[in-house]
Amino acid sequence: MKRRSLKLLSLSVVSMLLVGSLVGCSQQKESTTTATKKLGMVISTLNNPFFVSMKDGAEKKAKELGYTLVVLDSQNDSAKERSNVEDLMQQGVTAIIINPTDSDAVKNSIQVANDKKVPVITVDRQANGGDVVCHVASDNVKGGSMAADFILDQLKTKSDIKIVELQGIPGASATRDRGAGFHKVVDGKANVKVVASQAADFDRQKGLSVTENIIQATPAFDAVFAHNDEMALGAVKALKAANKNVIIVGFDGNKDAVDAVNSGDMAATIAQQPDLMGSMAVDNAVKVTKGETVPKQIPVELKIVKK
Secondary structure, eight states, X not given: OHHHHHHHXXXXXXXXXXXXXXXXXXXXXXXXXXXXXXXXXXXSOSSSHHHHHHHHHHHHHHHHHTOEEEEEEOTTOHHHHHHHHHHHHHHXXXXXXXXXXXXXXXXXXXXXXXXXXXXXXXXXXXXXXXOOSEEEEEOHHHHHHHHHHHHHHHTTTOSSEEXXXXXXXXXXXXXXXXXXXXXHHHTTOTTEEEEEEEXXXXXXXXXXXXXXXXXXXXXXXXXXXXXXXXXXXXXXXXXHHTTOOOEEEEEEOXXXXXXXXXXXXXXXXXXXXXXXXXXXXXXXXXXXXXXXXXXXXXXXXXXXXXX
């Protein structure tokens, strides 16, 4: 009787150990699967509706594909950007999407991921260094040209056209490319002059203060081209306060700017699709983690929004 009881007890213990082992294996497998389905996204700033929309589009696509997306804000600080990438490396992401704060400085952040063999995709702004598998962005050069063409068409009856340019963050590829497209159209034209070209760092408050300074120094101008909508909206406020009626064209197509176009405060905005950019970045990050080949450059369509 004792032997039988001992035998039954032994079988019970073995069964429990086997079940525990199987549960442990199942949990380990589940944990591994979860870890390998985690992506990282580092955004230059979330204090801007454009990048919030980009984040929302990325999160929606990640959820749709069954991936976890960890989004970190660099607060327009390259040092913060690098620490964000290091944090994501610790979290075990399988790919990183970076919207650079600065196209030159970001190579240090990308190198952190490169050293860990984690693929990097850039979005909106390019990187001037590091190994990047894919870049998702609008054609910023084309967008700058679209803005210039629109301004010149609106002022075609004037013999002497004076334009103010509000530049973005110095060193950002979007600043360089949008400016290049704009100047490609206006430079060399005898009746067109850019009377002021100053950086306002893609910021609404800086767009306001820089425009106020320009009005004081150069009161006569016909149009403002701002490298993004936030600066354009700052310019709107400054120009209203000075009772100046000029053409204002922004870039991005965010909600506040579209509302300003519809109300007549802005003439136009070159509209990007930040939610689609975020979505496409995640879609291609997932493809890369699965070993698929993706294009080095993925363009996102632009359109002009005008009343």
